[in-house]
């Protein structure tokens with residue numbers, strides 16, 4: 278068992294400590310001795326498969342980390358019938374045919390967003406995360422909110438959600454610490470949730486009085502009935518809206534911010550992406566028909582999420598005692614599964630420190646364990662937004678890179694840090710250099 282007595286160290290250097298624990302465990306099931314609690318750390322794909330799929334009923338989402346998240350996004354972050362109801366709504370909204378039918382509209386909205394950003398091209402650096410958030414939000418609002426939320430309201434919402442998700446990092450890392458014991462971030466989390474409520478509840482009330490709109494998540498939620506045929510109450514509708522925003526915005530904006538960092542530090546990979554976009558698009562605006570041809574760009578995005586696993590930890594709680602690969606797992610324990618660590622196992626991902634998009638070529642993907650790549654989780658809770666994200670990220674990358682070269686202006690290499698998602702430690706400042714200007 279790894280002995281690690283001081284929670285303080287986790288608080289001081291969370292990701293570094295976590296990474297060191299992963300290296301020392303080297304794929305073995307490990308108990309991390311944090312004094313007050315001893316969570317199990319599982320990284321091998323076979324072990325992850327056991328928890329997230331084969332015996333998933335014994336490993337629900339419970340505990341001190343999920344509780345505050347449920348307060349922010351509702352039961353989609355939980356289990357049971359309310360979760361299933363919510364998941365069904367999201368699955369319908371984000372299904373392949375639904376996304377195919379909105380891809381070209383999404384492309385146009387993204388082009389508008391990039392157009393606004395273009396006004397600042399070549400000038401002072403811009404905060405990548407904030408700008409990517411604006412572009413991503415525009416797309417979500419246009420497509421799934423039928424214009425119910427104004428861009429100003431969306432900005433307020435984004436600020437509040439960002440504060441909430443940034444404040445929750447220590448609850449993720451120390452999920453066994455009771456809520457009665459304050460952790461850094463708790464207070465800002467609570468006030469951010471209040472700010473979210475202040476934007477959303479009036480919208481829900483207004484929507485109840487107005488007409489239903491097609492493909493609009495607020496209408497869909499209002500019309501949804503639970504197993505007993507009851508309609509959702511305002512709180513449940515509010516939760517669905519916030520879940521869509523939280524899950525759909527921060528993850529995508531963060532991933533794109535990492536994309537600019539990676540392209541900036543890997544010029545040869547960047548050149549291949551630029552050439553592909555040039556060949557596939559020429560002077561045409563990106564749209565649905567181009568996406569299947571943007572193969573290398575897609576592989577870069579997949580590798581991006583291997584290295585910068587935006588969803589870096591997937592905590593669960595064991596119900597009854599269990600045995601995994603000969604190791605006894607006690608009931609009532611915290612189980613930490615980490616895509617970030619699984620993606621760094623040497624025997625599963627040779628030279629894991631090397632950024633190599635070719636890992637995702639057809640030939641090299643063959644034979645890889647299904648649970649080796651967990652950027653979007655796995656099993657019953659697997660991300661329902663995977664396709665939406667992939668389409669959106671390909672569209673944003675191609676729209677932006679057709680016209681600009683993002684140059685990162687930060688002085689030092691940008692390291693990741695853990696919050697609800699894996700975010701850059703410092704603000705990523707980029708300048709968009711127009712293509713053709715050297």
Ligand code: HEM
Pocket residue numbers: 338353354364367371520521524525526528529532582586587588591592651652653654655657658659660661662663665666
């Ligand atoms: C970089 C992009 C994204 C990443 C890395 C990501 C990652 C994940 C992961 C790891 C899970 C599993 C959580 C668990 O097992 O407990 C998850 C669940 C989920 N994701 Fe995503 N996600 C992304 C984008 C999106 C988008 C764009 C949406 C919606 C528009 C979305 C909606 C959801 C929802 C609703 C769930 C909960 C599913 C459930 O519990 O049944 N995600 N995501």
